[in-house]
Amino acid sequence: MVTPRQLFQKHIARTSAMPLMLDIVSANGVWLTDRDGKRYIDLIAGIGVSNCGHGHPAVVRAVEAQSRTYMHLMVYGEFVETPQVMLAQALAGHLPAHLDHCYFVNSGAEAVEGALKAAKRHTGRHEIVAFNRAYHGSTHGALSLMGDAAYRNAFRPLLPGVRLIDFNDRTALEQITNRTACVVHEVIQAEAGVILPEDEFLPSLAARCRETGALLISDEIQTGGGRTGTLFAFEDFDMTPDILLLAKSLGGGMPLGAFISSGEIMQSLAHHPPLGHMTTFGGHPVSCAAALAALQVITARDLRGEMAHKEALFRRQLNHPAIQSVDGRGLMLAVAFESGDICRKVIRRCVDLGVVTDWFLFADHKLRIAPPLVITDEEITEGCQRINKAIEQAVA
Ligand SMILES: Cc1ncc(COP(=O)(O)O)c(C=O)c1O
Missing domain, CATH: 3.40.640.10 (Type I PLP-dependent aspartate aminotransferase-like (Major domain))
Incomplete structure (x- = not known):
């Protein structure tokens, strides 16, 4: 049987040199589930779109x-x-x-x-x-x-x-x-x-x-x-x-x-x-x-208090020594590495470990953190643990 991935390759015009190719069948809150049942934390919200979370x-x-x-x-x-x-x-x-x-x-x-x-x-x-x-x-x-x-x-x-x-x-x-x-x-x-x-x-x-x-x-x-x-x-x-x-x-x-x-x-x-x-x-x-x-x-949310709290949680828990800086404000953050090469490897390892993230158009050494704003403290902790692990594997 022809798979959606094969049809994507055959019929979808695209300009991305390295598409992530995730075949997502459902999305809820900050979680995406692919065709094999693997779950991913979405830390980019479709590039700043799904602020309320998927399927609110x-x-x-x-x-x-x-x-x-x-x-x-x-x-x-x-x-x-x-x-x-x-x-x-x-x-x-x-x-x-x-x-x-x-x-x-x-x-x-x-x-x-x-x-x-x-x-x-x-x-x-x-x-x-x-x-x-x-x-x-x-x-x-x-x-x-x-x-x-x-x-x-x-x-x-x-x-x-x-x-x-x-x-x-x-x-x-x-x-x-x-x-x-x-x-x-x-x-x-x-x-x-x-x-x-x-x-x-x-x-x-x-x-x-x-x-x-x-x-x-x-x-x-x-x-x-x-x-x-x-x-x-x-x-x-x-x-x-x-x-x-x-x-x-x-x-x-x-x-x-x-x-x-x-x-x-x-x-x-x-x-x-x-x-x-x-x-x-x-x-x-x-x-x-x-x-x-x-x-x-x-x-209806306390945006100022909540975004400051969640930003602080990310900053505290993204603590791998290979991280050079975390820039940004609220839930619009950029995690900088020494090179674009390292960042690309981290992103790939993140996907393997069930975290969706990417880089920036004019800063390919930075990893994007822009999750749905409804992300919970536990989900932030889970996301940070997976990112730290991905960095560890990428720089090993
Ligand atoms: C700051 C900014 N302006 C404009 C755009 C273009 O928006 P669209 O992709 O909906 O045309 C983007 C998209 O990434 C953006 O980040």
């Missing part, structure tokens, strides 16, 4: 109920769809007053694209500033902002007028000028290996944007949703975006993204021409219903 009953109930009520009805923004408006209202309730208009899309990259267009129209400018070692998605616009020349060069020509500067370099902020339409940044640089902003960096960035009239676009596609101890990471860094980007965990496991801004900025996509941004499936009612349920699950 409230999210599953919302998906079931909404799929019975209606699924796709009409392209985005024509009908009043209750799940969309309820979600938009709930998000606005957790955000500063000016971030009260949501445009829902299907993914993070699409949120980036929509935000870039809104910034261009609102400012009448086209130059964009972004950061080295940033990842914002794989579509052409998002790729133009990607902080790695090798990826960009392979797909030129890309968007003109993009300037890439170093994260945490305050002197580079001078390159934001009155010709800059927008600055796109991550609050915490994820794929660079979880790099936190230094104390004054984000307030200085926001101040420079205000001074020059450039819009500040904060990509919280990976940080948003409670992972760093606040619902949105910017809350801890003395700044507010002009446009906020969400995706990944937003949909509670369903595909959903959003760019969120003021009515005035969003209005720039609605005239000359009208329909300045369109999507068929963006804000799918089932995704929005799942997202609302997930938001309620996450905001």
Whole structure:
């Protein structure tokens, strides 16, 4: 009999050089079970997606109920769809007053694209500033902002007028000028290996944007949703975006993204021409219903206390001497080794020992720890023991 693994090899187009090839048949909380019945602790949550844990009953109930009520009805923004408006209202309730208009899309990259267009129209400018070692998605616009020349060069020509500067370099902020339409940044640089902003960096960035009239676009596609101890990471860094980007965990496991801004900025996509941004499936009612349920699950928790406690548990128990540092905040952590080679071996041994993790796009010597936020203390201990053992075997 042909196995799903063989069909994967034969029919699934993929770009990964070394796919993990796990054949998962069920997922619950932080646990994944493969076709042979082997169980894995999921320490990456589908890359920052399953914050509520896999199969959270409230999210599953919302998906079931909404799929019975209606699924796709009409392209985005024509009908009043209750799940969309309820979600938009709930998000606005957790955000500063000016971030009260949501445009829902299907993914993070699409949120980036929509935000870039809104910034261009609102400012009448086209130059964009972004950061080295940033990842914002794989579509052409998002790729133009990607902080790695090798990826960009392979797909030129890309968007003109993009300037890439170093994260945490305050002197580079001078390159934001009155010709800059927008600055796109991550609050915490994820794929660079979880790099936190230094104390004054984000307030200085926001101040420079205000001074020059450039819009500040904060990509919280990976940080948003409670992972760093606040619902949105910017809350801890003395700044507010002009446009906020969400995706990944937003949909509670369903595909959903959003760019969120003021009515005035969003209005720039609605005239000359009208329909300045369109999507068929963006804000799918089932995704929005799942997202609302997930938001309620996450905001009912003591995010700050819980994420600090769980971070401390990981830091205390990841204690193998081959670990050079543990960077990050809350449940967005990066465990650094001496080389990418060691890290790859550790990841392989982790999978053998029943732990799913991976590396970072621009920091292949770091191992990713980004589990569902509902992970228990016992599961953290179990995960750390397995990782320490995997390191021991990898460096032996
Ligand atoms: C910070 C950040 N922005 C944008 C994206 C792109 O999101 P998507 O894969 O949904 O297009 C990602 C995906 O990893 C991301 O980590």
